[in-house]
Amino acid sequence: IGHHICKLPGRVMGIRLLRFSSVVIFLLLLVAGALMALLPNTKDDKMPNLRREPKSQSQSALDSFTLVMQTYNRTDLLLKLLNHYQAIPHLHKVVVVWNNVGEKIPEEMWNSLGPHPVPVVFKVQTMNRMRNRLQIFPELETQAVLMMDDDTLISAYDLAFAFSVWKQFPDQIVGFVPRKHVSSSSSIYSYGSFELQTPGFGNGDQYSMVLIGAAFFHSGYLELFQKQPDAVHALIDETQNCDDIVMNFLVAKHTGKPSGVFVKPVDIRNLEKETNSGYSGMWHRAEHLLQRSYCLNKLVNIYNSMPLKYSNIMISQFGFPNYANHKNKM
């Protein structure tokens, strides 16, 4: 008799358990579904796989940028440029990547000529590597990085405008120097500038890369760069070149969009000829451009795809410097 009575509740409890669970599951799926449908489109800081926001997310970390400038054998140019760049609006800090291995940083001189508008940090490197500048420096607090070659001067106007443009395209490289690749019929790629044939998409020309030696990009891409296969880092070390081509590959792969947005500079200057060091920069090496074509093909091989996309968007500042630069004769 005890048996009989106890079995019934058991079975009943079993059925009730099943029904209760089903109801719970159904309700939770409804809630999950509703949440997914109502989820707002938060695209502003949505950078999956990129570095998490720094803890001290002050307003300045969002409204300002960090200048990262790598330097080798052109300290005279560096110091000229630092005087210019330290005064750029919205600059948070300068990180100088000191590739002069074994040479003392000019910190004493720098401090003796203070005060300075922003902190400047000299990061001493143990090896003279091109990709040193793509490290994740702890001093980097802003979302935006402005990367500059140590022989390039761009006006404050151009930089202020390009920074405002980057804020509208934060997942792309917004910069001043466009380049492109072209493909032969046998899918061998070549690297070049506008003197190369156009890629053949309609009228005009196209670019597929924006060089990082004069550009803004999201600091999260540094983290993404560090995570790339060893073969990629080895390629950059082997050529002492192509770090910017790699960055363009990364961004294109990550976004599915053209990697860069080209902002036409009003005042950009190459100070190479003004150095007393006699050193004139890597791009003067005879093999420089051939190396870059070589890098394109190696990277396509490593990634098993060509992610670079073409763009023909050229951005200028409305009404500047000529207040009627948008006027058209109707």
Next chain:
Amino acid sequence: IGHHICKLPGRVMGIRLLRFSSVVIFLLLLVAGALMALLPNTKDDKMPNLRREPKSQSQSALDSFTLVMQTYNRTDLLLKLLNHYQAIPHLHKVVVVWNNVGEKIPEEMWNSLGPHPVPVVFKVQTMNRMRNRLQIFPELETQAVLMMDDDTLISAYDLAFAFSVWKQFPDQIVGFVPRKHVSSSSSIYSYGSFELQTPGFGNGDQYSMVLIGAAFFHSGYLELFQKQPDAVHALIDETQNCDDIVMNFLVAKHTGKPSGVFVKPVDIRNLEKETNSGYSGMWHRAEHLLQRSYCLNKLVNIYNSMPLKYSNIMISQFGFPNYANHKNKM
């Protein structure tokens, strides 16, 4: 004894039920959380409140645009322009909004001069209203609308490029004629072009509107326009003006972004002087500009806000028409 044995299982079942349910709930919350985190950023066709995709969503409906051209008292210009526009690449169809009330459409003549590259539909209007062109025409099958004044000629190159730009900014008005508003200290607004003071945001000038008489925009905004308060439609009818200012208000409110993206035209022509009709267009009326300032203030009153936002982005085509138009002297 039966009592004793049965109670125990009941309590045990109760506890098991609780534990089981808790585990289920926990697992489902995990799943929901994971789903929310992994949700991809689908921003491409995300146009809430805009018209649902037409049922026959052929490739052409996505890759092409519909020209909507309203015409009044300048049939000679219209016919000149139709010969030009009918041949523009990616054009799907032309809708001519026939504001010549009581006058026969030139359909016979049009047909006798066929065949034509695309269909041209003449929509006969019962009243000569400026906002007639903002109706939801059933013939409109494409996502993109190209709206043109009946005295404006823009080259095929410009249009092909601007259409490609619109596809990158589908929720904004992408066009060739920028305008701006300025605000007095008493929040009275004035309308004008670049000869007005700059709004004072940094260097250069800013625009806050792109006129729809030479622009691409999403057809969904026509639906949004129709849903506006009667006072808005009445304002347009009262002034026979300002429909474009209203559209810019709509887009700015809807997107929270600047309403327009300005593409600098290479070849834009005003054919007003070439008409035999003696009719020279609404903007020659003495009160035209004052009306537009009036409209700004009325609309701010109706909407209880000023949604227009400034932009200084000017877009040109890379390497066209001058293949080295992006070259900078370094």
